[in-house]
Amino acid sequence: MEPSYGAGSATDIAGTAPLAVAELLPALQTSDERKNWRSGERTPLSQFQSYCILMAKLRWEAAREQIESFRGKRIPVTTSAEDSACHSLLSTCLQLTQMERTYFSLNFMLPKAFFRKENTLLLSYSQIKSELCRLVDVNSESMRSCTAEDLRRRFIDLVSARVSLMNVYSAFSTNNLGLLNELCMLINVLASVEEMLWSSRKHDCMASLFELVCGEVRLLRLLLEVQLALLRCQFLPSLLKLKDVCERMRQWFNSVEYAKSRCKSSNSFFRFPSSTRNSSMQLCEWLEHLYWLLLSKFSLYFYDTLSAQCSNADVEHTVAAIKTPNFVHAFFNFHRKSDACFIALIVNGTSCSDSSTGSGYSLEDADGEGGGELKRKFPVLFRTGADKSEFERLFPSLSILIQEAAESNFPNDRIKYCHDSRLSKSLDIPDVFCASGGVQHLHGAGISSEVG
Incomplete structure (x- = not known):
């Protein structure tokens, strides 16, 4: 059963020892913990880092089990501020696990009339951000350790980036992306998000998770910059940015193991032809579809320019390799009919x-x-x-x-x-x-x- 967005009650957690902040954070590791790490025993720190790595690879079920197995071994101590802070962080991790799974399943290719879940998810992200901000304000003076406070602030930046990304994705169906000022506004929003996350990319525990989000922000910003160059009818900038998008998209998809999820199933009793099983990461499919759309527009706008630089056979081969929608073929077919x-x-x-x-x-x-x-x-x-x-x-x-x-x-x-x-x-x-x-x-x- 999938966990709900709710954090759950701390009194339901059974265990053998109280939880302390030092068990999660690298700056507060004890000598005994380092000794256990040398002897091969997994420390709480390594478990938290493992959680972030699993989240960065979009292995949400394994990440959830990682946190729940660790939290289940500890008894909450209601009188301890450090214990309360740690359990709050663990609850945040569990909530983010389910929300990230839903985030990557969003399908922005569906019309707005369909239920796409982004409104519910956006509300959930906003609620967890408000709760984290409230805890930061309450505990900023009372907490002796600044490390738990630092993790909270990192989570706030992470959730803020997700909210900004969802607003940009939603703008595709509401804004006029053919207007330069609106397109430049979205590019500036993504640039500010990337700048906000820049320092967190080298965080000791959460670097892999922030690299996942930064990679998505960079990729989406480049796609919008391609659209901007196409609007300005700029051949060379469009071509260079499309090449950059292709390389960064390949790297980002490999980091989240997106290509491996698009396998073919051929185990049919009647030996029918194999069918491709669609990926559950529909957001990745949407980004890939946007890339092919921009590439098709580039091939249409600069068809004459490309034809003058190479042979007709090379041009036809290149145009034929473009996936749907293929605007050049659409124009030729319309003229033929x-x-x-x-x-x-x-x-x-x-x-x-x-x-x-x-x-x-x-x-x-x-x-x-x-x-x-x-x-x-x-x-x-x-x-x-x-x-x-x-x-x-x-x-x-x-x-x-x-x-x-x-x-x-x-x-x-x-x-x-x-x-x-x-x-x-x-x-x-x-x-x-x-x-x-x-x-x-x-x-x-x-x-x-x-x-x-």
């Missing part, structure tokens, strides 16, 4: 004050065909269909219609249909951020088809 002359993904940069906006390597067009100012205001990220000369002939009309569609801001109609009688073309200008994975900086795409 429709009667459109071409499909283009165009940035509306008229209201963008960011001077870093530019596609590819931000080099000037080598063809020298002019239209430099218009191309700077409306960079073309992706185009498929009609030849370049036909597209260039329609581009001035497209830029005007895209700007008009953005300014009209129809709440119930995301596509603006219009007809250019001079060119004998019908033009559809949709809001591209609905179809390209949440990049609201791209205000419009042009779809042109023949009429008559």
Whole structure:
């Protein structure tokens, strides 16, 4: 049976000896304890360190058993402040064990309408943080040993980081991550959390546990920085950050043994094909899904740039290797099934004050065909269909219609249909951020088809 979030009554604990702070903390180890450690007996300190290591590897059941087996051997002494502090810390460990298990099972890919448990878990984290802060205020002057107080403060930092991370994850479904200011705000929040946890990464007992949280914070911050670079249409920063994300994600997944939990089951009586058993760590799956989403957006925005730097076979092989969603294939398939002359993904940069906006390597067009100012205001990220000369002939009309569609801001109609009688073309200008994975900086795409 899984432990509840409640701490439990200390009077229910049976044992043979009272619990003292010195039994948990390295600074207060006695010579007898060090002698027992040399003789091979596990000391309370090593058990607490083992608990943190097990938690860092997401082995919650083993971590719970570690604390419960140690606490069950001690009789609580209600008149001892040190004993009360130690049992309070042990209760905190048990509560965090269950909450961490629930935290990593959160599935942020589900719509908000589904019960995703984050509200209940966020309340539990907030309650344990309030209780720890209360104990710190009460015992700050009366406690002779500052080590138990230090552990409490470390737990407060740990829980505060979890609360901040959950708020950032929840912001993905409520905030407009296509707006630079909101995205920068979330990045700053994660940077402040990482700075808060920096000193605790070298803690004697809890270093492994804090390294787990810091690794997650760094990974999520890098993912948001990739999104920010994509919004600014920066080719090289996006590429370098995606490479960094790939390496850090691999390291973090290996540290929590995430890959090992995604094994295949083939023991079927009827010898059906083997099926993959989904991992219970859905938060890791969500982070992996976000990485592939950003990689797919990168391959779409800079498809022309990548094509110019390598062979067509290499480009097609790279694009085909991208997992779902694959936006390049989606655009090509849509064009193949429709009667459109071409499909283009165009940035509306008229209201963008960011001077870093530019596609590819931000080099000037080598063809020298002019239209430099218009191309700077409306960079073309992706185009498929009609030849370049036909597209260039329609581009001035497209830029005007895209700007008009953005300014009209129809709440119930995301596509603006219009007809250019001079060119004998019908033009559809949709809001591209609905179809390209949440990049609201791209205000419009042009779809042109023949009429008559």
